[in-house]
Amino acid sequence: MPPRPKSRRNRGLPEYLTWDSARGQYRYTHPTRKTRHYMGADKATAIQAAQRLNAQLIPADADLVEQVTNSGAYPSRGRGKTWAHAVSAYVEHALPELDLGQDTARKYRTYLRRLHDCALKNLPVDGIEVKDVADALDTITSGKRMRNVYHQQAIEVFRYTIQLGWRRDPNNPAEATRKEKTKRQRERLTREQYDAIWAQAPHWARVGMDLALQTLQRIEDVSTLQYTDIRDGALYVVQQKTGARIRIALSGPLEDVIERSRADSRACPYIVHYRPRRLPPRDRWAAGRTHPLQVMDETLSRAFSAARDRVGVCAHLPARRRPSFHEIRSLGAALYRDQGWPEDQVQQLLGHRSLAMTAGYLEGHETPWTDVSSGLCRE
Structure with a gap:
């Protein structure tokens, strides 16, 4: 299947350099670690920097057979797994072990679906850094309380990937991101x-x-x-x-x-x-009424x-x-x-x-x- 055509803003750019419309800057993605680095809004400067980086990070005489062979070993060691793989594995294996109530488990799966599809989706979980997580959380929601909800879920997913050995770095990048200070909305009852x-x-x-x-x-x-x-x-x-x-x-x-x-x-x-004064027919009872x-x-x-x-x-x-x-x-x-x-x-x-x-x-x-x-x- 041929690759999807590049957008107008990305045509003519060197490999791994793209335009980030959300930030209004050019972004360079590391070829192996998949970390993202912003190059500013000047196109000529960004292209020059990307060309120099590609020359250093992608040797012209690289053995393609060796690259394919090495990449084939990644899955067995957990490397090469993306964030999407990590979230899916967590939902399938770790979430049921929490023994949550039905409603809570349904809410958690909703939160995790959004985390699965966030900006981290295609990044290898072994190369995700603190900045990547912080940027992703900022794009998911602008609400402080909900950001803390997604923040905690991301922490749990990373803990799971560390336990599986999918990350060589034992530090949890989500734990290093900020937790928003929220003010209680409802008054206490005396x-x-x-x-x-x-x-x-x-x-x-x-x-x-x-x-x-x-x-x-x-x-x-x-x-x-x-x-x-x-x-x-x-x-x-x-x-x-x-x-x-x-x-x-x-x-x-x-x-x-x-x-x-x-x-x-x-x-x-x-x-x-x-x-009650009036009760609807049994076939119209609310869910859970017995x-x-x-x-x-x-x-x-x-x-x-x-x-x-x-x-x-x-x-x-x-x-x-x-x-x-x-x-x-x-x-x-x-x-x-x-x-x-x-x-x-x-x-x-x-x-x-x-x-x-x-x-x-x-x-x-x-x-x-x-x-x-x-x-x-x-x-």
């Missing part, structure tokens, strides 16, 4: 605000709120907890997002929440349940937000910045810390993989003052 919202919420939503406060679980896990998950004096939770398996001992407050959930005497396997009295997480979230707005919590802020149901998880973590729980124990209840993530949840909740006495005696 205990006083929680109590005010709780007083305005319907009975079934109070049950969901208290379950979240006591167990620190996400809304999708709270809404799917069933009475059969209670056994041997504990509540068994398998987090949908992370796959973490958590066994929570039944304490007095948690038992009270579960008992209150039974007060309506309605037969439903789900702890959080209610009878019982007519089941409360979907969207319904629980809307009930919390409606009670919050009736009370007027953070009414001066736009809706996207007011505390959401998810902030109950952060509030509960802070309350456990204030009661003397060490952060690693709070981390276990949250199901976080690292203390750094737990610290992020505790951020914004001030640690209470410790009362101490003073008064040294004068000599």
